Amino acid sequence: MVDVSQHKLVPEHTVLDEEEVEEVLAEYDVTRTNLPKIKRTDKALPDDAEVGDVVKIVRDSRTTDTAVTYRLVIE
Numbered sequence: 444m445v446d447v448s449q450h451k452l453v454p455e456h457t458v459l460d461e462e463e464v465e466e467v468l469a470e471y472d473v474t475r476t477n478l479p480k481i482k483r484t485d486k487a488l489p490d491d492a493e494v495g496d497v498v499k500i501v502r503d504s505r506t507t508d509t510a511v512t513y514r515l516v517i518e
Contacts, residue, residue, distance in 0.1 A: 447486040454502040456487055464497045467513055481514040492516050
């Protein structure tokens with residue numbers, strides 16, 4: 444079985460701890476449910492991601508070097 448999360452085209456996914464989540468929510472002045480969603484069954488998610496977690500995704504970008512997005516893990 445191939446581990447999709449280790450493929451070179453899959454961006455880095457990191458589960459944030461509660462302190463980091465609060466900082467992100469305060470910075471963008473949003474609630475957890477306002478974040479874009481990602482399903483728990485997405486193969487790119489780390490194994491320790493659970494429903495309700497917030498995941499930081501860092502992608503390569505041609506215009507800004509890296510692009511950071513945050514997603515809420517849902518069922």
